[in-house]
Amino acid sequence: MDLLGYNSRCMEDGISEDNINEIGMKSRLYYGYSISDTQGKKSIAVIIVEATNPHRYTKEALTSIFKKERYLSEITERISPWIPSYEEAKEKGF
Amino acid sequence: MAKLKDIMVYVINKYPNKYELSNARLTKIVYLADWKHAITYGTQISSINWYFDNYGPFVWDIKDTARTHQELFFTEDITNMYGSPKTIINLKNCEYVPAISEREMKSLDHVIEATKDLNWTQFIRLIYSTYPIIISEKYVYLDLIEKAKEYLKYSSGRT
Secondary structure, eight states: OOHHHHHHHHHHTTOOHHHHHHOSSOOSEEEEEEEEOTTSSSEEEEEEEEESSTTSOOHHHHHHHHHHOTTHHHHHHHHGGGSOOHHHHHHTTO | OOOHHHHHHHHHHHOSOGGGOBHHHHHHHHHHHHHHHHHHHSSOSSOOOOBEETTEEOOSHHHHHHHHOTTTEEEEEEEOTTSOEEEEEEESOTTOOOOOOHHHHHHHHHHHHHHTTOOHHHHHHHHHHSHHHHHSOSSSBOOHHHHHHHHHHHHHHOO
């Protein structure tokens, strides 16, 4: 892997060299899929897919996989009481 | 910094739902108070070296202190509604006045107020939502003072 190229690309996004060095998995492909609540009104979670090989998946292939999953909203809503929330802790003074 | 026995006496005295104060819950309340104090004043209240175990921050210091100071505490080993064992920590000597500073009281009161109405699921979710737990891997010691510095730097950079 071209580490210098990787570092320079990350630095374009404003990531510091120290933070880049701390990244264990040097991903070169990122894909995000937003999951809405069962009413389809608000986004309640995001699934992130990462790969070190930038050609491992296409956007179309991943979108097609997630769109076929019929119960993502239901499952996510069900487990949401257990999902930690940094913002909620901050609001409560922690 | 306060002695752990004093922190425990203070919390048990002030906590409204005393029957809820299991070793696990009291331990995590002290963790939250240490974290609150670290982000507010840059120090912990207790001298506990916090460890991220299977189910969040956990150490045996609370239970050990309760068993060491039998003049102050007594413990009850019971079974919870799911059949798992749990230890309730009670206060034996209600006359004892804990040595806690004003600042420490403020952090402890904040934690008691923020958690007294939370059921176990909500309580654990709050613990898991704190920065040191969100940011750390399991099975490591948590340097709350360093984590507080990172957290404050990170929070001030977020809009």
